[in-house]
Amino acid sequence: DTAVSQTPKYLVTQMGNDKSIKCEQNLGHDTMYWYKQDSKKFLKIMFSYNNKELIINETVPNRFSPKSPDKAHLNLHINSLELGDSAVYFCASVDRTNNSPLHFGNGTRLTVT
């Protein structure tokens, strides 16, 4: 069973479109994250939710909106996609109560044309 699963794995879309990426974890973790990995492989945190509450909101355009319907899910919606949004987006989860390491999903490769 996949611990942190993201869908879709690949997403190709045109500029100006709105798209969503979904993430689910079955580890019972209380905190979930979205990271962006750019073309130079640099990983940067975007958002973090703890028990459905937003706790980290880095400097990200407000076209990006995370939604956490429950603590096992953290979705990422992106409005008015731009070329610069092309990247690999990783979801991750952790149990903050026991210092466990982050578990990452396999990533969603977003290509904006």
Add this chain to the structure above:
Amino acid sequence: AQSVTQLDSQVPVFEEAPVELRCNYSSSVSVYLFWYVQYPNQGLQLLLKYLSGSTLVKGINGFEAEFNKSQTSFHLRKPSVHISDTAEYFCAVSDRNSGYALNFGKGTSLLVTP
């Protein structure tokens, strides 16, 4: 604020040679330190972590790292590398001030050749 510096962006090495990938961090509070590996077109996999206790940490695939508080370093080592170790390696730090989110270095690309 915390930060992570990986001093080498690329490290070429011959198969069966030893390797050290360098990582330095800065933080004003106690930190947790991690090394992750990313194989081509894949997600990130935890190699090893330092939370507390012994400063020498052993991980998967024969890797180990040593936490050096005085030098604020957490270098990754392997005594004999394989072709299959070719990948991107990321050092990361977290602390309570960051909400335990991982702050990554820019990565080191390890290329192992015959």
